[in-house]
Amino acid sequence: MEANLAQPLPQAHHAAPGGVWRWLASTNHKDIGTLYFWFAATMFLIGGLMAMLIRAELFQPGLQLVQPEAFNQLTTLHGLIMIFGVIMPAFTAFANWQVPLMIGAPDMAFPRMNNWSFWLLPVAGVFLVGSTLLPGGAVAGGWTMYPPLFLQGGISYDLTIFAIHIMGASSIMGSINIATTILNMRAPGMTLMKMPLFVWTWLITAFLLIAVMPVLAGAVTMLLADRNFGTHFFDAAGGGDPVLFQHVFWFFGHPEVYILILPAFGIISSVIPTFSRKPLFGYASMVYATASIAILSFLVWGHHMFTVGMPAAAQLYFMYATLLIAVPTGVKVFNWVATMWRGSLTFETAMLFAVAFVCLFTIGGFSGLVLAMVPVDIQLQDTYYVVAHFHYVLVTGALFSIYAGLYYWLPKWTGHMVNETWGRWHFWLSAISVNVLFFPMHFLGLAGMPRRIPDYALQFADFNRVASIGGFVFGASQILLLIVILKCIRGGEKAEARAWEGAEGLEWTVPSPAPYHTFAQPPEVK
Amino acid sequence: MRLGRQMLLLVCGAGWIQPVVADWALNLQAPKSDIAARIHDIHTLILLVCLGIFVVVFGVMFYALFKHRKSAGHQAHHFHEHATVEVIWTVIPLLILVGMAWPATRAVLDQKDTANPDLTIKVTGYQWKWEYDYLQDGVKFMSASSTPADQIANQAAKGAHYLLEVDEPMVVPVGKKVRVLLTSHDVIHAWWVPALGVKQDAIPGFIRDTWFRANEPGTYRGQCAELCGRGHAFMPIVVEVKSEADYQAWLADKRAGNQARAVAAVAAVAKTFSPAELKTRGERIFAANCAACHQADGKGLPGVFPALAGSKIANGPAAAHIDRVLRGKEGTAMSAFQEQLDDADLAAVITYERIAWGNTGSPVQPADVKARRK
Amino acid sequence: MNANGNQRTSTWLTTLAAAMFAFGFALVPLYDVFCDLTGLNRDAAQSLVNNTQVDASRRVRIELVANVQDGALWRFAAPRQPVDVHPGELVQIEYELENLTGQPLVGRAVPSYAPLAAAAHFKKIDCFCFREQRLAPHEKVRLPVLFVLDRGVARDMKVVTLSYTFFALGKRT
Structure with a gap:
């Protein structure tokens, strides 16, 4: 397979096969990117409807x-779906479409593995969502799965662990x-230091x-063993803790946070210069900042656990290490602002989302700084302040960057310009209601x-009422995005190869829409 | 602050949103301990620093957004590096961070300093209530939410302290350093009183400590802060801070009450109650201890919590029913009530379960419960 | 940009993934080592190095706490009164355990200390928590702990808590 791809393929008469088989067996990076995208969109709808129910309650x-049990299921699934089913697959969609186009490669290194890593995802998605139908309902222990609460649940908890294994295998592949x-x-x-920043972040x-x-x-394997095979990794009764x-979870969990935001930095760093x-x-300095954020992310996991009762020295260490992350993150924000400074700015929808990203992500960063302060965190841990913080980072951060990327690259993918009027409505409604x-x-x-409470004091x-109203408007506004995308696929103004006036990079040297096979002959980068 | 609230009301269309309680609180609760006050100050400091940075950075950005527009005829300047500037905006944030970390570090060390307490109270989390054990004074009691189920179900008007009220509050003397030892009976909970600036996870099998010193008498309310299952929203914490004299009086009362209750419990074992008496008493105990899972209508939640209406145990032999309530069921949320309720209360609640909702089980007397205890 | 190069790169990336999977499990013994170093979770006897003298100049109050997870099976009680000890002094205390059922039971106690900084200074010479406890039906036993609070304990630490949580082992019969 790999050997075949190394052969130059005639571009014109090698079109996509038709029918369902094209998608099931596809090894084409663009098709698989599209699949990842529609999977993320479907899960976004499901996870979003759950969020609407939560806000309605x-x-x-x-x-x-x-009822409270169902509410806990909703919050747990909403978290798992949005993280593993929406943001991560959406970024992988961008990677599939854009990385080969941006580095001048004909396809991914392992096209067949690419197919497998996608098709594992719907299986996991079905397990996760389908577990709601099992006796006892879906998982209700929070997306963080803390034992011993997580050890109390029924069969759907095992199924969820299995789903996480599958999604993990998909991500690793x-x-x-x-x-x-x-x-x-x-x-x-194309040396490493000539790569577009999006490629670097990925x-x-x-x-x-x-x-x-x-x-x-x-x-989660240890959890599974504790639940079913009588081990005591996390059970004090058997010498566990x-x-x-x-x-262990947060050793994964904190780098995961950056997995959910680094590609966003890459997208924004493509959109703003254009x-x-x-x-x-x-x-x-953007490259170095990204790398140092990644390294620091392994050293700060304890800041999620300031209230478990760790020694003062550990609290202080995790506080200082966490504060350090603000430095490279700040550098990024300053660089974006400096990129806009004395430019020649226009505000297409992609740029609107990028600018909103810089502003609102920074609010999420600042609330992160507040939470990094141990004494303040003792007060705010596990409150709605934390909910506000990570939604600013993940919705107005990660999700808005995905929107910016969509508005930016859709012309390349579909061959049509995006309808800016609808796009602007989508942007302004989203940006206001999300706040x-x-x-x-x-x-x-x-x-x-x-x-994580279904009912609250007066x-x-x-x-809460204000937030719910904002939530309903935000949820409804996303229908506009679907309309924009469908309109863009079906028609609209023809996009040129270089769809945007200021766009730079190899992906803008191929026609729009990008042909099924690109860069069979590697381009020369000066 | 008032202006802010008024503007918010305006923004939200004051006319049609009728606030349940006009409380648009924007900041941390008013601190009632020194630690809480320092947390408040550190938060204010960081907020102001962040606000300052925000205004400067985005002032520059919005200036560019307006002045450097293409439509305003601005031409792009193709600079893309400036070593000095880049070093400056790496170093300055670093210095600001050091400045912010300093007061926080001192506060952390003081928060962790549980030495020299005036009294120690062991707090144990249960699904879904708290137990307070005054180690030196021999007083020990359970504290559960006292918000009636019909208020939660929107069938009655909600009280002022909806979901933040308990049957037996924790009582402490004012101005004394109270050390709180936290542990849990089942899953992880977190004990949190915002006005006193304390929060600590309660971890089963392990013991953790924290402390507070309340500055003025009053009633301070908090909630469990770690997801602990379906009753997570319904296990409030109420701390009543009293003067030393009032605290001592409360302590004496509590001890006397314990003794009286013990005497009454012994007497009750010998007594035979009518089913109606047991049912009335049992309904109250059921609402406080059982209805969270099995529901007030006895129907439980299908697949999660078994129904008692029509259940095999509630309609079968009394001995098996008593055993289940006394000892709980392993691996489920059904806990053992042996140590939580006395014989008369147990007899009442079991009888209630056996004759309510159309069940046809036999009533149970306190002596029957006593007989099954060992 | 050839098939061989891709194979090589993916092989070492796969190895990295496998190593990190193993690392996830290695965190369990690593955590134990950490807990042992800090004294948070010891379950073996400790030697008394550098602790030959009793510091008679001060006293530390030791509060004793008992928790039990299966209250229906056991009654587990700590001495009601705290003990005042000199750092370096050898102390013996006794907990009480009673089997409330008609069946033999096996269980084990897990120790815990507060504040955390005190943990490293508890040197247990012998403790019932080192062993499983087997109780005949309705048997009642006294469980001794022999320990020294070493002289390294901070001067401002005037009250420390020693807690045991008792768990039944195996399934209920």
Whole structure:
């Protein structure tokens, strides 16, 4: 297979095979990228509907729509689906479509493995979502799966562990593929320090995934053994320790946070220079900042556990290490601002989302700084402040970067320009409602509302109602995105090879839409 | 602050949103201990620093967004590196961080300093209530939510302290250093009182300590802060801070009450109650201890918590029913009530389960429960 | 950009993934080593190095706590009164355990200390927590702990807590 790909393929008369088989057996990076994208979109719909239910239940105090058990299932599944089923596959969609195009490779290094790593995902998705139908319902122990609570549940808990194993295997295979492609298949002349930043961030993300997904697999395997085979890894009765799980989990969990944001940095670093008509400011320092964020991410896991009762020395170490991450992250934000400075700016929808990303992600970064302070974290741990923090990072951060990337690269994928009017409506409705949704959560957390509760005391009623209204508007606004994408696939203004005036890079040298096979002859990079 | 609230109300369309309680709290709860006050100050400091950075950085960005637009005729300048600037904006944040870490470090060391307490209270988390054990004073009791089920189900107006009220609050003297020892009986819980600035996870099998010193008498309310199953939202914490004299009086009362209750319990074992008496008493105990899972209508939650209405145990021999309530069921959320309730309460609640919702089991007397205890 | 190069790269990436999977499990013994170094979770006797003298100049109050997970099976009680000890002094205390059932039971106690910094200074010469406890039906036993709170314990640490949580081993009969 690999040997075949190394042969030059005639571009014109090698079109895609038709029918379902094209998608089931596809080894084409563009087809697989499309599959990843639609999988993420489907899961986004499911996870999003769950979020709507959660916000509806929290619209007013008292139990209205769902019982506490069902509520816990909703929050748990919403977390697992959005992380493993939406953000990660969406970024992998971008990697599949864009990495070969950006480095001038004909396809991924292992096209057949690429097919497997995608088709594992729907299986895992079905297990995860389908477990709601099992007796006792889906997992309700939180996406963090802390024992001993997680040891109490029924068969769906085992199924969820199995689903996580499958998704982990998919991610590891995908990452090996992406890393190998980037390391070995760049066009002649494209040195590492000439790679687009998006490729750099994905290379580092792939290494993070290869390093930590196996640790998660180990942690859930131990959980599975504790649940079914009588081991006592996390059970004090047998000489284990429930806190050990938290250490192992967050050793995975913190790098995972950066897995969910580094590719976002890459996308934003492609979009902003294009619409500023100016090269990215501080390319080298961006690369170093990304790498140092990745390395630091292995050293800070304890900041998720400040209330378990660790020694003061450990708390202080984790606090200092966490604060350090603000430095490279700050460098990135400054570089983006400097890229816009004295540029020639236009505000297409992709750029609007990128600018909103820089602003709102920074709010998430600042609340992270507040939470890094141990004394303050003692007060805010497991409150809505934390919910606000990670939604600013993951929704206005990761998700907005995905939107920016979609608006930016859709012309390359479909051959049509995006309808800017609909795009703008989507942007403004999303950007306003997302703040109405998540900003009040800071106040709720400060005032003392714990997270993961289906019902709350009366003093939290006002802001919850505001947040719910924001949530409904935000949820409804995403229908606009679907319309934009469908319109873009079906028609619209023809896109040129270089769809945007300021766009730079190899992907803009091939026609739009990108032909089924590209760069059979490697391009020359000067 | 008031202006902020008014603006928020305006933004949210004050007319049609009727606040249940007009409480648009924007900040941490008013601190009632020194640690809580320091947390408050550190938070304010960081918030201001962040706000400052935000205004400067995004001031620059928005300036560029308006002035350097293509539509305003601005031409791009193709610079893309500047070593000095890059070093400066790496070093300055580093210095700011050091400045922020300093007060936080001192606060951490003080938060961790549990030496020299005036009294020690052991707090044990249960699904879903707390147990308070005053180690030196021989007082020990359970503290469960006292919010009625009909308020939660929206069938009655909600009280002022909805979900933040308990049957037996923890009581401590004002101005004394109270050391709290945390552990758990089942899963991980977290004991949290925001106004006092304490939060500590309760971990089964292990013991962790924290402390607080309340500055003024009052009632301070908090909640469990670690997901612990379906009742997670319904295990509040209430700490009543009293003057030393009031605290001593409460302690004496509590001891006397314990003795009286012990005497009454012994007397009750000898007594025979009518099914109606048992049912009335049992319904109250059921609501406090059992309804969270088995539901007030006895129907449970299919697949999660078994129904008692029509159940085999509740309609079968009394001995098996008593054993299940006394000893619980391993590997499930059904805990052993042997040490939590006395014989008369157990007889009442078991009888209630056996004759309510159309069940046809035989009533149970306190003496029957006593007989099954060993 | 050839098949061989791809094979090589993917092989070492796969090895990395496998090594990290093993590392996940290695965290378990590593954690034990960490706990042992800090004294958080010891279950073997410790030697008394550098602790030949009793520091009579101060006293530390030791609070004794008993927790039991299966309250229906056992009654597990700590001495009600705390003990005041000199650092370096050899102390013996006794817990009580009673089998409340008509069947033989096997169980084990897990020790825990608060504050955490005190853990490293508890040197247990002998402890019932080192062994499983087997109790005949309705048997009641006294469980001794022999320990020294070593002289390294901080001067401002005036109250420390020694806690045991008792667990039944194996399934209920």
